Amino acid sequence: MGEDRKTPLHDEHVALGASMTPFGGWLMPLRYTSDLAEHRAVREAAGLFDLSHMGNISVTGPDAAAFLDHALVGYISKVREMGARYSMICAEDGSVLDDLIVYHVAPGAYSVVANAANAELVLEKFRERTAGFDVVLEDVQPGQALIAVQGPRAAEIMRATAGLVEDAELSGGTAFDDLKYYACLGMRFQDAPVLVGRTGYTGEDGFEIWVPADKAVALWRALLAAGEPFGLVPAGLSARDSLRLEAGMPLYGHELDTTTTPFEAGMGRVVRLDKVSADGTPIDFVGRAALAARKASAPARVLVGLRGDGRRPARAEYEVVQRGVGTEVGAVVGRVTSGAPSPTLGYPIAMAYVTPEVSAEGTELAVDVRGRAEPFVVVPMPFYRRPQN
Amino acid sequence: MADFPENLKYTTEHEWLDDSTPAVIGVTDVAAEALGDVVYLELPEVGATVEAGAVVGEIESTKSVSELYSPVSGTIAEVNTEAVDNPEIVNQDPYGKGWLFKVEITGTGELLTAAQYAEHTGN
Numbered sequence: 210m211g212e213d214r215k216t217p218l219h220d221e222h223v224a225l226g227a228s229m230t231p232f233g234g235w236l237m238p239l240r241y242t243s244d245l246a247e248h249r250a251v252r253e254a255a256g257l258f259d260l261s262h263m264g265n266i267s268v269t270g271p272d273a274a275a276f277l278d279h280a281l282v283g284y285i286s287k288v289r290e291m292g293a294r295y296s297m298i299c300a301e302d303g304s305v306l307d308d309l310i311v312y313h314v315a316p317g318a319y320s321v322v323a324n325a326a327n328a329e330l331v332l333e334k335f336r337e338r339t340a341g342f343d344v345v346l347e348d349v350q351p352g353q354a355l356i357a358v359q360g361p362r363a364a365e366i367m368r369a370t371a372g373l374v375e376d377a378e379l380s381g382g383t384a385f386d387d388l389k390y391y392a393c394l395g396m397r398f399q400d401a402p403v404l405v406g407r408t409g410y411t412g413e414d415g416f417e418i419w420v421p422a423d424k425a426v427a428l429w430r431a432l433l434a435a436g437e438p439f440g441l442v443p444a445g446l447s448a449r450d451s452l453r454l455e456a457g458m459p460l461y462g463h464e465l466d467t468t469t470t471p472f473e474a475g476m477g478r479v480v481r482l483d484k485v486s487a488d489g490t491p492i493d494f495v496g497r498a499a500l501a502a503r504k505a506s507a508p509a510r511v512l513v514g515l516r517g518d519g520r521r522p523a524r525a526e527y528e529v530v531q532r533g534v535g536t537e538v539g540a541v542v543g544r545v546t547s548g549a550p551s552p553t554l555g556y557p558i559a560m561a562y563v564t565p566e567v568s569a570e571g572t573e574l575a576v577d578v579r580g581r582a583e584p585f586v587v588v589p590m591p592f593y594r595r596p597q598n
Numbered sequence: 599m600a601d602f603p604e605n606l607k608y609t610t611e612h613e614w615l616d617d618s619t620p621a622v623i624g625v626t627d628v629a630a631e632a633l634g635d636v637v638y639l640e641l642p643e644v645g646a647t648v649e650a651g652a653v654v655g656e657i658e659s660t661k662s663v664s665e666l667y668s669p670v671s672g673t674i675a676e677v678n679t680e681a682v683d684n685p686e687i688v689n690q691d692p693y694g695k696g697w698l699f700k701v702e703i704t705g706t707g708e709l710l711t712a713a714q715y716a717e718h719t720g721n
Binding site: 240243244447450521 | 658686
């Protein structure tokens with residue numbers, strides 16, 4: 210293993226007193242002060258995240274959309290310009306290689322944002338899948354930083370950030386105030402173009418900003434300064450994980466991996482078997498045959514949400530069991546993929562793969578917490594949904 | 599910054615011990631910092647007999663679970679029920695309100711001075 214890579218914001222994190230942790234080949238902030246305080250700030254005000262470890266592959270050329278329709282399970286040619294779409298890349302056998310977000314950043318140009326640990330694999334698979342397509346692939350991650358502002362005050366903070374301005378030449382005619390969820394917009398920070406997506410991984414409103422690496426520190430500081438009166442705090446990976454869990458969002462390596470298809474994960478909607486090319490013929494994307502067969506058959510396991518009745522949280526890899534007498538552990542019916550005490554809800558929450566027979570809402574189960582059965586109940590996801598105004 | 603009161607003794611498992619009678623035991627601020635926010639505590643039963651170096655409970659934070667060791671042998675005299683109800687006081691005041699349990703000592707394991715513990719943790 211080589212040394213963990215550092216983002217352009219590394220020295221900022223150290224100066225802010227962050228505990229740094231290796232993650233996906235990068236050294237990233239785990240927390241700055243308290244996991245819970247950072248989590249609550251994102252739910253109540255806003256949090257600032259360094260996501261520069263995320264992969265970013267530029268796909269351009271006359272066949273860019275057709276290539277992505279072939280390489281991914283989603284219907285990318287239907288994504289309008291400046292739109293964004295959550296999608297997955299699967300293997301021929303239908304298993305998930307990564308989940309990612311595709312941004313349609315200009316005519317014939319897409320940015321594909323992949324998980325840090327999978328970025329190289331995604332690029333390699335893309336290269337293998339280019340045969341017959343007129344496209345150019347480029348790993349654009351190294352020259353960039355990615356900063357996210359997430360929380361109910363995020364839009365106000367963006368508007369208040371010194372040096373971050375709208376630019377008619379970069380925006381494609383969209384005003385910042387009209388930027389919709391799962392869409393993106395070109396803006397200017399100082400003299401540099403930045404791409405702003407109204408996307409995130411927290412269950413809150415928020416923005417993700419790609420900025421040239423040499424402007425990353427200036428933008429980070431400008432956002433922190435603008436956000437302070439609104440309650441913005443820097444937030445680490447620990448808060449990011451508990452926020453996404455409350456929002457019921459899968460994390461690659463936990464809910465998704467190479468033994469899982471999108472259907473088991475409850476994400477069958479991202480698989481577009483209905484994709485057709487301009488002449489009306491079905492698009493043969495990688496994994497299509499296996500996924501079509503998988504969709505037609507009953508699943509062996511299902512991803513469910515679990516709510517704990519006690520105080521002890523379930524953790525990833527713990528076994529889900531039938532309830533026995535008292536704290537006695539019953540028969541194994543599944544396995545926890547993610548679990549934590551929910552800071553917002555005040556009780557333990559978890560995601561788990563269980564057999565279909567015990568997957569109905571309200572089913573009373575237990576989790577083997579180090580030899581003791583702790584009561585859990587199957588509940589719908591997301592666990593937390595932000596208040597709509 | 600790490601803070602190790604001189605009047606306490608320490609273990610390599612990041613517990614502190616105030617050797618009054620009964621002895622008071624908690625976790626150090628190094629442990630509290632490394633754990634993250636403590637959300638659940640399992641402490642031994644009052645009256646239970648414990649052995650120095652044996653696991654007597656668990657400390658669970660938002661991100662992880664750690665075993666709690668007794669640095670001494672003896673009988674549990676009292677446990678901090680306020681910390682069980684409000685585990686965040688372990689982070690807020692690890693040497694004060696965040697104490698964990700008290701033991702009537704019959705024997706001790708290997709204990710470190712504040713200086714030795716500071717050296718052990720690299721502080």
